[in-house]
Amino acid sequence: MPSWNDEETSSEEECKVVSMDMGLIEEPYTIVKPLFYGQLELAQPKCILHQMRPIKRVAFEGIVTGRHFYGCPIQENGVNCGVVEWVDGPWPPVLQRCLSKLWEMFHEQNCGRVLDKEKFEKELAKLKCEHERELAKLKMENDKLCIEYTRLVDDVSKMFDWRDGRVDKKVYQKQVEEEELEKKKKEELEEKAMLEVQMENLKLAKEQRCILQSQADIIKNTRKAMKDVEVDIDVLKKEKAKIELVVAESLKDGYGSKEKLEKIKAILES
Template identity: 85%
Template sequence: MPSWNDKETSSDEDCEVVSMDMGLMEEPETIVKPLFYGQLELAKPKCILHQMRHVKRVAFEGTVTGRRFYGCPVQANGVNCGVVELVDGPWPPVLQRCLSKLWEMFHEQNYGRVLDKDKFEKELAKVKSEHGRELAKLKMKNDNLCIEYTKLVDDVSKMFDWQDGRVDKNVQQKQMEEELEKKKKELEEKAMLEVQMEKLKLAKEQMCILQSQADIIKNTRKAMNDVQVDRDVVMKEKAKLELAVAELLKDGYGSKEKLEQIKAILES
């Protein structure tokens, strides 16, 4: 930091200027010090580009932090000439390393704050999105509640109308009786229709059974007739064969024993 007493005022004669060609050096960040502030009263030196009396400043950046210098008065608009002349010499190397480390820590912390800010903005956007969804759900619930409230108001109004006698009870009872009678007729018609359907179903099944029995009887009779016809044919053939065997025996042809056996088989 500046090596002067804070209780004393800083005049142009008390500041020993370091002879350095720093006219074109970029001006660092500065800090306001009441004891070293304002425009220099001497006519010389002046800034290179504007030829204006320079101002007193104290550096607040990097290893030059705390060093006093004379700088260009043009700040807001226009081109700044930079450092015109340095008042204080360079700090010792140990102090410069300390300042460098402090500024490095400051920038790291500042970078951490930037990261925290980005993270906070992302979390904030996420919370806003969730808030929007929750707000939409609440709006939907509110609409449903409004509908339910309207229905409830209508029901209460009808109840009050009924209590005030605006609705005729006899008419309601008659309507209920008519509805019951109508439902009764519908049920009776439905029951009769089901009974008729069951009867038709049973009649159809009986017809099928009778038809099956008739077919069985017809087929049985046909089979019996076929058997009888075959039996008559066999009997005729048997009679013919017996007659032929008798004639053979009478005429004496063939083996008499074999013919006797054939005759015995035919008679059995």
């Protein structure tokens, strides 16, 4: 059990200090506890590197969770020399195992939340991208409709001006002809661009057919060469069989001549 009383006010000088390890110990993560907070008022102990009065802290990490200790006062800027002294002794093994299991469960859940967050961010980015594409498409359609609307308004305005006699018929006719000519030129340019695209596609298709034909010729020539090689291999096998037969007969004749020479030699020696 912890060696402090939750009902204490400021009598921290009378707190019993349990020094576990006076060496350099890495300071764990901590939490703020109002009844155990601030700088130690006693002259001793002091931190190892700075020789300064430590501050009261409560550990919040692993199997030391909840243990009171005196820590180095240098927290942000500079080198923190870790735990000066532990106020509480180590927890019982059962409690340590429980704390370890709880922290393990916490880290697993935290990891799951991180993965869920990453998945949510990916889905959000995907939806945002799709929304931007749809927005750009709608903007293009809106711009096109605005152009068409402006053109229609101009045409209607010109038609009313011509009807009311505020515009000369010849001028109006000339404007109409110019607009028709411009429209025709625009259509011709679009047709020309379309023809160029079709010619380019035909060129690519022709090149692709040439490549496919070349590949077919290569495959055909390769198969023919393989057939010729197979025929040559069959001829060589037949020649090899004939040579082996001749060699066998020659060896047989040689063995017979050897036997005759041995008999003649035996007669001569007798």
